Amino acid sequence: MAPPLDPEVLRAALVTRGSGWTEVEHHDSIGSTNARATRLGRPWVVVVADHQSAGRGRLARRWDAPPGRSVAVSATVPVPASGAGWLPLLTGLAVTEAVEATTSLAAVLKWPNDVLLPSDDDRKVSGILCEVVTARAGPLVVIGAGINVSQSRAQLPVETATSLLLAGARVTESTGTDLVVAYLQRLADRYAALVEAPVTGGALAGPTGLSGLAAEYRTRCSTLGRRVRMTRAETNGAIDVVGVAVDIDAEGRLVIDGPGGPTAWAAGDVVHVRLDG
Numbered sequence: 001m002a003p004p005l006d007p008e009v010l011r012a013a014l015v016t017r018g019s020g021w022t023e024v025e026h027h028d029s030i031g032s033t034n035a036r037a038t039r040l041g042r043p044w045v046v047v048v049a050d051h052q053s054a055g056r057g058r059l060a061r062r063w064d065a066p067p068g069r070s071v072a073v074s075a076t077v078p079v080p081a082s083g084a085g086w087l088p089l090l091t092g093l094a095v096t097e098a099v100e101a102t103t104s105l106a107a108v109l110k111w112p113n114d115v116l117l118p119s120d121d122d123r124k125v126s127g128i129l130c131e132v133v134t135a136r137a138g139p140l141v142v143i144g145a146g147i148n149v150s151q152s153r154a155q156l157p158v159e160t161a162t163s164l165l166l167a168g169a170r171v172t173e174s175t176g177t178d179l180v181v182a183y184l185q186r187l188a189d190r191y192a193a194l195v196e197a198p199v200t201g202g203a204l205a206g207p208t209g210l211s212g213l214a215a216e217y218r219t220r221c222s223t224l225g226r227r228v229r230m231t232r233a234e235t236n237g238a239i240d241v242v243g244v245a246v247d248i249d250a251e252g253r254l255v256i257d258g259p260g261g262p263t264a265w266a267a268g269d270v271v272h273v274r275l276d277g
Contacts, residue, residue, distance in 0.1 A: 009181070010046070011024045013181045021046055027047070031053050033052055033073060033074035034074045041136060043078050046074070050072075050176075079132060079141055083195075085253070086213065088113050089109075093190060095145060105164065108221070110272065114126070117162055120168070123160055123166075124161050148161065150163055226245055232267065232268040243258030244257045253265055
């Protein structure tokens with residue numbers, strides 16, 4: 001089993017002057033860290049749990065794991081005035097960087113923010129869900145991330161999932177805590193860069209602003225250059241387009257070059273199509 005998170009270490013590392021984060025709430029077990037963060041309704045609050053029983057992923061998918069085998073973390077930030085569509089993508093970037101900083105594993109992204117581990121055949125180790133909620137302090141984004149730490153193959157819900165342990169990482173007493181700290185520090189840095197990016201003609205721009213963040217994301221995004229299949233929830237599983245993912249546009253949308261030419265997609269379920277599939 002993965003050792004439990006250390007709330008005191010988390011607070012000491014995260015609730016510091018200039019870090020942004022103001023509070024860390026730890027639970028041994030909880031229904032949903034996102035639901036709890038929503039109820040708290042304050043910006044810059046972190047809710048973490050060693051186990052959640054009612055976790056949700058993108059497209060209303062259930063994200064579940066046996067107790068003590070994964071970590072769940074939700075964080076609240078104000079809705080950015082510009083570039084909000086990039087926040088889910090930059091969250092994925094922060095998780096990939098944290099995985100690499102705390103384990104021996106390389107990590108890549110499947111658009112928009114599924115974290116995949118190449119050492120285990122590009123299986124998914126982390127899922128991210130961003131939700132905009134109304135709070136007294138103003139609109140907030142609740143950012144939820146679940147990271148598989150030490151599940152066995154039989155404990156994973158689907159064949160395409162993995163854990164850090166299965167992919168070859170050495171899981172120690174501090175792995176989960178170190179991972180959460182590294183992720184949230186990077187998330188705060190990415191958020192600051194996003195909100196400080198200059199705005200030109202209504203769009204974020206500038207080498208030190210979003211264009212630099214976008215370049216980093218593109219480097220990590222294994223979807224680009226791949227043949228993909230896109231479906232959306234509102235089409236009830238019908239395929240919207242099959243083509244080659246050629247770019248991420250200025251709004252964070254995936255551009256797919258399909259039969260009708262390049263089109264940009266703000267949301268949907270992307271499958272990397274193998275050459276034999």
